[in-house]
Amino acid sequence: MKSKANKGGSRWNPARWWTARSRPDEEDKPLEALRFVVLDTETTGLDPERDRMLSIGAVRVHGGRILVKEALELYLQQEHFNRKSVPIHGILREGTHPRIAEAEALRLLTDYTGDSLIVGHHINFDKAILQRGLYRQGMQPLRNTCLDTGLLYQNTLLKTPLLRKKEFYSLDDLARRFDLPRTDRHTALGDAYLTAMALLHILDLLKGKGIHTRKQLLKAGRVG
Amino acid sequence: MSNLISERVADFLRRYPPFEELTALDLERLSLEVEIMYKEKGGYVFREGEDTHPHFYVVNKGAVDLRRTETGEMVDICDEGDIFGLRPLMAGDQYRLEARAREESILYAIPIESFRPYVTTYEEVGNFLIESFASNTRNPYSKEHAGVLVSGEAVAAKRAPARFSELLPVIPTKRIVSCNPETPVWEVAALMTEKNVGSVLILKEGLPVGIITDKDLRNQVVVGRHPISAPASEVMTHPVLTYPQRLTITQAQLAMMKHDISHLCLTEDGTPDSPVTGILTKYDLMLALGNNPEVLMRAIKRTRKIKSLKPLRGQIAHLLQGYLEHNLPMSIVMKIITELNDACVKRVIALSLKKEGPAPVGFAWLSMGSQGRGEQLLQTDQDNALVFEPVAAQKLEATRSYFLNLAERVTRGLRSIGFEYCPADMMASNPEWCLSLDAWKEKVGGWIQNPGADQVLLSSIFFDYNLTYGKSEPVRELSEFIFEQVGEHPAFCGHLASGALQNPSPTGFFRQFLVEQDGKHKDFFDIKKRALMPLTDAARVLILSHRIKGINGTAERFEKLAELEPNNRELFLSCSYATKALLKFRTKQGLRHGDSGRFIALDGLSKEEKVKLKRTFKTIKEVQELLAIRFKIATFPI
Incomplete structure (x- = not known):
């Protein structure tokens, strides 16, 4: 998987990344200049300790655009298998997609994300299950800053006592709000794409709330 | 190699x-090579x-305006599936137009x-491009306009509709077909056939002395x-x-109706003693009347898809612009536009009902806020609520979920034709705003009995409700209940009044705009x-x-209040005048900038406009003082 981050020779490196982040010009970077990787994982269940990833989908958002060619779609070989999740994800143990080992998938993913901001809908779960996988494979944990579209969306809402905000906005809520097609729900890349589209809408709404820089964005939607 | 996203892109293209x-x-x-981008309304491509x-662009969702920057002249509106920005790329040219998102859009x-x-390997693709470019150049509007690429008919269909025109001067046929009093009738008939007209003027020394129409030939000669x-x-x-040349369309219609004629002869000063300047036929009038409220109303009622209401909404905006330009009385303008907007909402509900199946019990769809007050001229947010008739407890859940589904469909439909979602989610699709009559009574009763700041705010939005669709009984019952409650809890009006005084002041200490x-x-x-809400709130509580x-x-x-309280x-x-003036002002601003008109750039205003605005502020202050005294609100700084 070739990515722009790799061209600069900046394969993800925590040390480099920390120094980059602390630079003040980095903090003030406008939203348009930020690199996002929007990702979603499909898993065998909701327990990061016990459950495993079935597939990972990710898209790159840069300069307000989603680059179709650079979408990442990985299907993982399964040892652990939870029959109950099949009806939701439609991923069978022996699917038609070529499958790769978890270690390989995680390596491809960390290469792909580089030092981008990682975005996801309720990303805490995806992050937990990814970290668990990285740990299992004896790899470095993800150190990227993570943003949650659920949290970011909360910040776009009107601040008024009249609006009873939900505690939890689902991806379907966002899709309805932004009128996005839900054809590929519950596939990793489909959800990642839907989340990326939602992110583009949200970023615009946030600008209306006076959020223009990386620093302000992190304040609004950073998790973990 | 393809991926799920590129497959979706391909499905669309x-x-x-x-x-x-x-x-x-x-x-x-x-x-696979496509980049997907989002453009906010008004954003430049x-x-x-x-x-x-x-890159060149394809509209995936939304619409993009192509204009000349200098004149603001609209060259084309591209919507779903249209390509733009291609020709300059093929020609190695600069962009000759600007492209801006007309609404929130997604582009490939x-x-x-x-x-x-x-373009070279596929003959059809090349031909398509050549044809589109050519048909564009043929179009007088987009002559030499690079950047447009849509098929010819599409351009014609999408061109802005004719403005509202009842008050526009008529455009008579300048080409006058005439003959002498001595000309034999058969020659007159031959002339009419040759020129393909329905009437011939008989001139004597340049002045009109008579007219022969098809009807005369039939009644006088053929019989x-x-x-x-x-x-x-x-x-x-x-x-x-004879009529003067400066005739409005309405006048012309009246003249034809009054005398039961279909041709009007226009002369220089309107008398038969001055030279003829033109002939106006019924057909000319019908052409000019392509855009009037009646025609629009009929079109709205005939739509079979929610989507087809969208262009009609555009025409309503044009109508509104015309009304304002011709300074029609604001109260009439509001009524007509509200009726049309209401008809659109009704149509959306009717179409949604068809899809969702018949309602289990009677219900009423309420419009709240500006739409409920009949003051929604521009495309602003939707505020609505739903009340349904009481049902047995065991059926309540099923009934509620039916109405929530219906409301969800309606609000989505409304959004698709330009009514944005309410940012505070005050919509019937919100379970809080989709209740049975009993639940509404309980809710509203609660506001009136324990009026805190939130309750007052909620009341101020809800109490302007108006029935848009459905049964009137539940609404009437609810209204009666509200009045009963307000009577029993006189303190409520005081709270409502004090809420009305919370609005920030329009001007500062030095009378400058805030x-x-x-x-x-x-x-x-x-x-x-700062200006409209204080008036609206005051009127409501009074x-x-x-x-x-x-x-x-x-x-x-306010007009009713003037009648009730002669001393005020x-x-x-x-106040009534100020309200209308401010609404008009806001609407004009909105039309000028293509938004809700709510936020006004002061440096864009003329001195006269500023003075006009400030004049209304004095009235606002006075009515607020009246509220403070009447409802004994001590905190208001008089």
């Missing part, structure tokens, strides 16, 4: 020319004179380098009363009814919050304290 010509494999390859991008950016090979060799003077209708301090609209004047039902409009409420007549009438 496949439906439109020229992509439909590509083989599945080529389309797959091309789709490219500007006039800018160097070309490496396709790299020209990936597309170019197909045998006169031979075909008879002179025109014997057959013609005379004297000719502008927004931060956010998206920093340094703009918020005409809604009318409620008088227990007057059924008047929702702010201006009408002056003040209330000027």
